[in-house]
Amino acid sequence: MLFDIEINNQPVSAKRGETIKNVLDRIGINVPTLCYLNGFTPTGGCRMCVVEVDGATELVPSCSHPVTEWMKIRTHSPRVLKARKVLVELLLASHHDDCLYCDRNGMCGLQNLAAEMDIRERKYHGKRQHIQVDRACQSIVRDPAKCVLCGRCIRVCDEVMGVSAIDVIGRGCDSKIGTTYNKGLNINTCVKCGQCIMVCPTGALSEKSQLQSVLEALNNPEVYPVIQFSPAVPASVGEDLNIKASKDILNLLRAALKKMGFRQVFDLSMAADLTIMEEAAEFVERMKNRDKLPMLTSCCPSWVKFLETGYPDMLPKLSGCASPQQMMGRLIKNNITSAAGQKAENIFVVSVMPCTAKKYEADTDRMKDGTTRMVDAVITTRELIKLIRMLGIDFSSLEPEAGATHFGIRSSAGNLFGISGGHLEGLLRSISFLMSGQELSSLKISELRGLKGRKEARIKIGKVIFNVAAVSGLANARVLMEEIKTGRDDFSIIEVMACPNGCINGGGQKLNSDEKNIRSRMKAIYDVDEEEIIRVAHKNPAIVDLYERFLAKPGSDRSKELLYVNRTKTAAE
Amino acid sequence: MTKEKIESILAGYATNKKEGLLPILQDIQAQNGYLTEEILAEVGKYLNLPANKIYGVATFYDQFRFSPCGQFHIRICRGTSCHLFGSSTYLERLETGLKVKAGHVSRDKKVSIEITSCMGACESAPVIRVNDEYHTHVTEEGLKALIQSIKEKTK
Numbered sequence: 001m002l003f004d005i006e007i008n009n010q011p012v013s014a015k016r017g018e019t020i021k022n023v024l025d026r027i028g029i030n031v032p033t034l035c036y037l038n039g040f041t042p043t044g045g046c047r048m049c050v051v052e053v054d055g056a057t058e059l060v061p062s063c064s065h066p067v068t069e070w071m072k073i074r075t076h077s078p079r080v081l082k083a084r085k086v087l088v089e090l091l092l093a094s095h096h097d098d099c100l101y102c103d104r105n106g107m108c109g110l111q112n113l114a115a116e117m118d119i120r121e122r123k124y125h126g127k128r129q130h131i132q133v134d135r136a137c138q139s140i141v142r143d144p145a146k147c148v149l150c151g152r153c154i155r156v157c158d159e160v161m162g163v164s165a166i167d168v169i170g171r172g173c174d175s176k177i178g179t180t181y182n183k184g185l186n187i188n189t190c191v192k193c194g195q196c197i198m199v200c201p202t203g204a205l206s207e208k209s210q211l212q213s214v215l216e217a218l219n220n221p222e223v224y225p226v227i228q229f230s231p232a233v234p235a236s237v238g239e240d241l242n243i244k245a246s247k248d249i250l251n252l253l254r255a256a257l258k259k260m261g262f263r264q265v266f267d268l269s270m271a272a273d274l275t276i277m278e279e280a281a282e283f284v285e286r287m288k289n290r291d292k293l294p295m296l297t298s299c300c301p302s303w304v305k306f307l308e309t310g311y312p313d314m315l316p317k318l319s320g321c322a323s324p325q326q327m328m329g330r331l332i333k334n335n336i337t338s339a340a341g342q343k344a345e346n347i348f349v350v351s352v353m354p355c356t357a358k359k360y361e362a363d364t365d366r367m368k369d370g371t372t373r374m375v376d377a378v379i380t381t382r383e384l385i386k387l388i389r390m391l392g393i394d395f396s397s398l399e400p401e402a403g404a405t406h407f408g409i410r411s412s413a414g415n416l417f418g419i420s421g422g423h424l425e426g427l428l429r430s431i432s433f434l435m436s437g438q439e440l441s442s443l444k445i446s447e448l449r450g451l452k453g454r455k456e457a458r459i460k461i462g463k464v465i466f467n468v469a470a471v472s473g474l475a476n477a478r479v480l481m482e483e484i485k486t487g488r489d490d491f492s493i494i495e496v497m498a499c500p501n502g503c504i505n506g507g508g509q510k511l512n513s514d515e516k517n518i519r520s521r522m523k524a525i526y527d528v529d530e531e532e533i534i535r536v537a538h539k540n541p542a543i544v545d546l547y548e549r550f551l552a553k554p555g556s557d558r559s560k561e562l563l564y565v566n567r568t569k570t571a572a573e
Numbered sequence: 574m575t576k577e578k579i580e581s582i583l584a585g586y587a588t589n590k591k592e593g594l595l596p597i598l599q600d601i602q603a604q605n606g607y608l609t610e611e612i613l614a615e616v617g618k619y620l621n622l623p624a625n626k627i628y629g630v631a632t633f634y635d636q637f638r639f640s641p642c643g644q645f646h647i648r649i650c651r652g653t654s655c656h657l658f659g660s661s662t663y664l665e666r667l668e669t670g671l672k673v674k675a676g677h678v679s680r681d682k683k684v685s686i687e688i689t690s691c692m693g694a695c696e697s698a699p700v701i702r703v704n705d706e707y708h709t710h711v712t713e714e715g716l717k718a719l720i721q722s723i724k725e726k727t728k
Contacts, residue, residue: 180628181610181639189623485682 005071013558017494020062020073021049029075030041032084032113034201035150038061040159046150048113050083053076059083085117091148092119102146102203107511109201110148129174135185138357138363139192140206147204153177153196161501162475163306165190177204180475189309191302191474193498194356194380194507207356207508210426211375211387217348218261219239224342227257228266228328231351232382232418237355239510239517240385241395242349249402256393258401262350264340265334266407271324272414272426273537274331274474274546275299278321278563280538281554283493287435292317294491296483297423298565299323301361302498306474311481320564324359324417325351326367326506329374332345334562335550344372352379354418354506357498366565380508407544412532419525420472421448421455424495428459429469429536436462451501451518451525454480466492473500574605579615589621600633607638635690643678643685645723647703649670652691654698663699663716664688670720683727 005014007029008223014023018044024031034046042064044327054072055442059080060075061150074080092109099105134142151168154177157292158164165188169178179188197205217225234250243249250267257265279297286292298304298319307314322330329351333344342487351358361367362375379387402408413429416422432440440459447457453476456469467490484491499506504521505513534540551559582600583609594616601612608631610624617624649655649664664686668674671684680686692701697709701719704725708719 164623166626167625168631169629171633179611180625188625332585 003069003070005067005073007073008075009041011424014071015068018067020051020060020065020067020071022145024062024075027566030063030114031062031075033063034109034113034148035152037152037155037199041426042154043151046148047087048084052080054079055092068455072424075265081117084113085119088119089123090126092122094129096128096145097122103209105208107248125137134179134184135208137186137190137192137208138360138481140185140190140194140197141206141208142185143206144178145204146202147257147395149175149177149178149201150201152199152201152207153392156195156199158257160473160475161191161193161195161498162473162478163189163191163193166196171512189308191498192357192360192507193302193474195499197507198354198505198511198513203307206378207358207382209383210359210379211383211390213377214350214379214387215390217350223261224346224347225348225350226264226266226332227262227350228268228271228325228332228375229253229257229384230325230354230418230503231267231269231272231525232506232509232521233352233384235418235504235521236381236509237384237518239513239520240247241388243395245417249398250400252395255398255401256388256395259393259398260387260391262334266328267349267410267418268324268328269410269414270329270407270540270542271331271410272299272417272541273326273411273543274327274353274424274538274563275321275413275417276413276427277432277543277547277554278559279427282319282321283431283435285494285555292438293489294494295319297493297495299417299423300497301355301357303477303496304472305357305360306498307481310478311485313483314484315567318567320560320567321490322367322415322563323358325353325361325378326374328563329362330369330562331407331550333372347512351375352381352384353378354381354503354509356380356497356507358508361368366567368420375523381506382445382508382510385510388418402564407542407546409534409540411534411540411543412520412529413535413537415525415532415541418503419522420497420500421445421450421470421495422502422525423497424448424468426468426537427493427495428456428461428466430529430538431537432459433459435464438462439536444529451515451522453500468493468495470497471496472497472502480514574601574609574612576611576615578604579612583616583619586619588619591620591622594620594622594627594630595628595634597719598627598637602637604713607641611637629672640678641682643673644688645703645727646685646687647701647723648687648692649675650690650692650694650698650700651688652695654695654699657699658699658700661700663711666716667701670717671723681727684723704718 001016002013004011013028031049033042033049044061044064045286047061049062051062052074053060093376099111123366129145131144154166157166165178166177168175202550217223234253237253238249254265283295296318298321329349332349333347359378362373362378368375413426416426425448427442429443445457448470453473454471459466470489471480501518505518597616602608613624613627619629627663651660667686673679673684673686675686675688692700699711701708701711
């Protein structure tokens with residue numbers, strides 16, 4: 001039901017059940033907020049969004065206050081502005097003024113608010129907090145002294161990821177966001193997805209940077225640095241550099257990485273093709289034996305960690321394949337570089353990932369050969385942007401460079417790994433070929449596309465119909481796992497990506513990404529699938545060549561040795 | 574605390590019912606003295622709650638402890654009435670006399686001091702409780718004697 005309200009002396013129509021903030025967003029009036037998250041239940045915690053309502057003695061938080069008929073609202077009255085300013089000043093009272101050295105410098109919600117409120121001096125002097133920075137985790141650094149207790153990280157961890165690794169500890173002035181017994185994130189249920197970093201308004205949460213080791217490798221003449229990047233990286237790297245996502249950006253990115261000093265550049269889409277080949281073979285084998293079904297995909301390290309912690313009895317259902325990052329790392333160290341006349345110990349493999357959990361994955365024991373890491377450093381998309389700027393790479397003057405080596409060819413199936421549902425889509429294309437000798441009637445599987453958290457499809461291959469599901473956001477995965485635990489058995493393959501919508505929205509992507517960014521990244525990946533000539537992994541000449549020369553066939557002993565994970569080894573923690 | 578012991582306490586409560594959390598924690602603490610990580614994990618499994626959430630709830634309340642207390646656990650009331658009767662000075666005396674800070678346990682694990690809110694015996698202020706023994710209307714001399722007796726017993 002529509003009715004009239006008045007905002008800043010202008011009549012506006014509003015619906016019953018809307019909050020004041022919903023109406024303000026619709027008509028384009030900005031009120032600042034630190035704790036509000038679109039799509040979540042508002043908590044009204046930060047009070048930054050307060051507005052003045054005629055007849056109400058107190059200011060009301062617009063994020064949680066419902067509109068009522070004839071309501072008269074003022075969003076930027078002197079009283080409101082003063083209240084907001086005092087709130088920011090109070091938050092700053094005990095804040096470390098180390099913005100210049102902070103990871104969020106220039107992108108910080110608190111810093112922006114201080115600027116917007118025109119705060120020019122420290123008005124209140126609170127006691128500085130000296131809380132130990134949690135650096136124990138391979139992926140995420142937590143600095144509670146910079147925290148404003150907005151609670152966004154907790155809500156994402158609870159509601160989107162279903163992990164609940166962090167919570168408010170203590171009470172009143174002593175409360176802080178923390179873990180059980182204040183232990184590091186490395187030894188708790190945290191899955192290292194980094195979604196908490198994405199919603200944190202301040203520098204309290206950030207990724208553990210590995211830029212220093214990358215720079216050292218680039219400048220060490222004895223080291224042969226190579227780099228590999230995930231398919232979600234070209235889809236999003238242009239946003240910060242003001243370049244439209246297009247096919248060119250892939251080749252521009254290659255050129256930029258070469259210019260930085262990396263001797264060889266690899267597209268992980270090709271390793272994803274390899275994953276498809278191995279997983280397809282694994283699935284056909286499991287179908288034959290009617291064993292360990294549904295097969296669960298194993299490319300997302302956060303998801304694997306989630307399963308290890310919460311559903312250890314499901315682990316046998318997990319695909320035995322390593323993730324594309326680890327497959328490529330091992331291939332580079334064992335085969336590719338020996339072909340280029342390099343010794344494995346001199347190779348320094350860097351991954352660019354839209355993900356913080358990949359840092360953890362590369363460091364776990366089961367992903368190493370003894371003490372040798374397959375991937376030496378993992379940097380996020382954000383760190384790549386920093387590196388590009390630090391090394392003064394100007395994209396406008398770069399000549400695009402096509403993939404030169406025979407490992408540079410990819411199919412668009414592998415490229416789809418960057419998005420929820422894409423892995424499954426690519427995998428089904430090759431499973432169809434492997435089982436029936438025929439391609440799918442339509443390579444595009446529309447049911448598996450789009451931004452839903454859970455997508456299901458029925459696919460007919462030969463005479464058999466397979467039920468498959470793609471889930472993103474671990475909370476959705478938990479629901480599905482509970483269903484399976486209580487007896488649901490109609491699924492054959494389940495793809496899980498921890499982050500909502502998959503890697504395109506990973507914890508290592510651009511900060512303050514909105515739905516528009518996600519959609520444009522999704523479009524970039526699907527566009528590649530439309531335009532690419534090779535759209536299935538089994539037709540990728542690089543893959544065919546790799547099997548001919550090194551691996552014999554999918555599922556062979558050599559494949560098992562190089563591309564599979566021994567999951568009985570425990571995680572390095 | 575053994576797993577069986579925790580399980581026997583849990584058996585008195587319904588599974589998956591969050592409202593049982595605080596009574597469960599109280600029961601366990603009454604027997605074990607404090608809460609450990611293993612206890613939180615077991616309770617979490619039983620109630621289907623993440624251990625972190627339980628820790629968050631438990632740290633909200635002053636009544637729960639996460640490390641063992643000393644052989645002589647001294648609770649000093651810092652409620653309004655006791656404050657007016659000088660409990661802040663008494664706390665200082667206790668801390669310097671026994672060489673333990675409030676909220677901590679002495680190195681030999683024999684003495685610990687805890688600040689509590691009102692114990693509900695305002696007419697007897699100031700109140701200090703040593704283990705299960707209440708000392709009411711504590712005076713300067715009385716406190717001195719108390720500190721001395723604890724010191725002797727812990728020698």
